[in-house]
Amino acid sequence: MSEQQTEKSPARNVVVVGAGMAGVQSAVALREAGFTGQVTLIGAEPHQPYDRPPLSKAVLLGKAEDSAFDVDFDALDITLRLGLDVTALRAADHVLDTADGPVRYDALILATGAEPLTLPGTEGVPGVHLLRTLDDAARLRPVLDRQHDVVVVGAGWIGAEFATAARAAGCAVTVVEAAARPLAGTLPAEVAAPMAAWYAGSGAELLTGARVERVEEGAVILADGRTLPAGAVVVGVGARPATGWLEGSGIALGPDGSVTADSALRTSLPDVYAVGDCASFPSARYGTRLLVHHWDNALQGPRTAAAAIMAAESGAPLPVYDPVPYFWSEQFGRFVQYAGHHADADTLLWRGDGADATWSVCWLCDGALVAVLAVGRPRDLAQGRRLIESGAALDPEKAADPAVPLKSTAL
The missing domain is CATH 3.50.50.60 (FAD/NAD(P)-binding domain)
Structure with a gap:
């Protein structure tokens, strides 16, 4: 500036x-x-x-x-x-x-x-919803109560959370994602890959590499010609x-x-x-x-x-805002937490197997922990967040062992 x-x-x-x-x-x-x-x-x-x-x-x-x-x-x-x-x-x-x-x-x-970003061409189309406000949620509750077929456009955090709620309500759910995987703009391919299986495990269908051509009342038409029945369409594209x-x-x-x-x-x-x-x-x-x-x-x-x-x-000194970013998401029976910023990381370490119920991923830059993603491992998140705040370098061999407390891996 x-x-x-x-x-x-x-x-x-x-x-x-x-x-x-x-x-x-x-x-x-x-x-x-x-x-x-x-x-x-x-x-x-x-x-x-x-x-x-x-x-x-x-x-x-x-x-x-x-x-x-x-x-x-x-x-x-x-x-x-x-x-x-x-x-x-x-x-x-x-x-x-x-x-x-x-x-x-x-x-x-x-x-x-x-x-929220809208889907071009859907303005005024009946049955198209966003989920950002209390009024949005109020309009969507009857959709879930009636167990409509639901199409969710976007497999990001909001799309996954809504799909989770819709499946819990007994709706048939299809999630359409233009990218090749969920959370494509947020996580690397190898980290997001295990999350794709969560959809099927919950009974939702995930269509990746699928672009929406247009939305009509009661249907979503994809660019490849497929037509998806849709009693409601929920848009979660950012x-x-x-x-x-x-x-x-x-x-x-x-x-x-x-x-x-x-x-x-x-x-x-x-x-x-x-x-x-x-x-x-x-x-x-x-x-x-x-x-x-x-x-x-x-x-x-x-x-x-x-x-x-x-x-x-x-006239006191100005404060400085420089937090370790943190967020969480509850989806498909899993508690997902993330702390840090991994854009410039040079090393990715797995703690556990992505196919398991719980696992974590650590990102390092020049040996120091800069971000951590934890699926069902809240201790990894809490300990990792403190290590990021301190700028601690980790022993990568120990950090890759899920049996070793993350706090014990600092050099």
């Missing part, structure tokens, strides 16, 4: 745009940090702020009506403005334009998250930062559409910060800019943004 803000005026009025995990935690973190000014949380949805991971699990299966955060906003003196669209940012005036008129801020936290409304604001965005925050989560505009799925940040640990679309990032980043706002007032 060419210029990052370096000076700030005292923040007496902080506005947070986005009422998901990142937004709620930003408001809460401000209070926990001792901020006594006005805090306003603006959310586009009318619902009480809620957590998203349960949408593809308990909420979708009717085991919970919602997943509202257990936060007493009144006790924290946080003003909620829900069901309100923010349309523009006028940074020179420190003003947000909203459907209800202008909202002024002294400091602003952008926490608008990500929006997401992008929800930053389109910032066009013309002067804020710096990356090529991926993310707000390019600095190591204190400050943006290129004065008094504006960004957290969660809509923001990328520089990682000194990994020597690159990271865009992390996962729950833990939305939980941790707000503490840094709140500390940076407080530092701007007190």
Whole structure:
């Protein structure tokens, strides 16, 4: 980024745009940090702020009506403005334009998250669904209750989790993936390969190398001419930062559409910060800019943004945000966890056999552990995450032995 803000005026009025995990935690973190000014949380949805991971699990299966955060906003003196669209940012005036008129801020936290990518040509086609919001889950629950034939487009994390829920509900499920394997954009071929068998093991059909030609009511037509019956189609082909409304604001965005925050989560505009799925940040640990679309990032980043706002007032040193990224997924009866960033790894070590019920994979760079994927091995994940944080080098022979605790493999 060419210029990052370096000076700030005292923040007496902080506005947070986005009422998901990142937004709620930003408001809460401000209070926990001792901020006594006005805090306003603006959310586009009318619902009480809620957590998203349960949408593809308990909420979708009717085991919970919602997943509202257990936060007493009144006790924290946080003003909620829900069901309100923010349309523009006028940074020179420190003003947000909203459907209800202008909202002024002294400091602003952008926490608008990500929006799901749609499948071209499916707009307005009956029976096509996304799974991102509480309303999306509410529309999908009757689909599962009626045990429709379901086609899932995309074998990523969301696709796998929805397929898991649909099979649990008794639906016939076909998952269509354009790439040659599940999670092709996330994991190497040899690591993702064992996961393909999970689909068949659950009774779902996985079609790889299969492109969707078009979607009609009741059917998905593939590019090779096959027609798949579909009482419902669920699209899970990725997401992008929800930053389109910032066009013309002067804020710096990356090529991926993310707000390019600095190591204190400050943006290129004065008094504006960004957290969660809509923001990328520089990682000194990994020597690159990271865009992390996962729950833990939305939980941790707000503490840094709140500390940076407080530092701007007190003159204290700025905080530095450089976490070890972490996420988890529950699919096909397995608990999958990942920590780190393996893009630049030069060594891959297996701990166990991918055909077994539990196994792990470690990625090393110059001998140091940089990432770990654990399937049903939570101790590997917990110990590996600490080793990554410490920058520890591992004994590769010991690390490849699943019987040796990962923490004991450090040199």
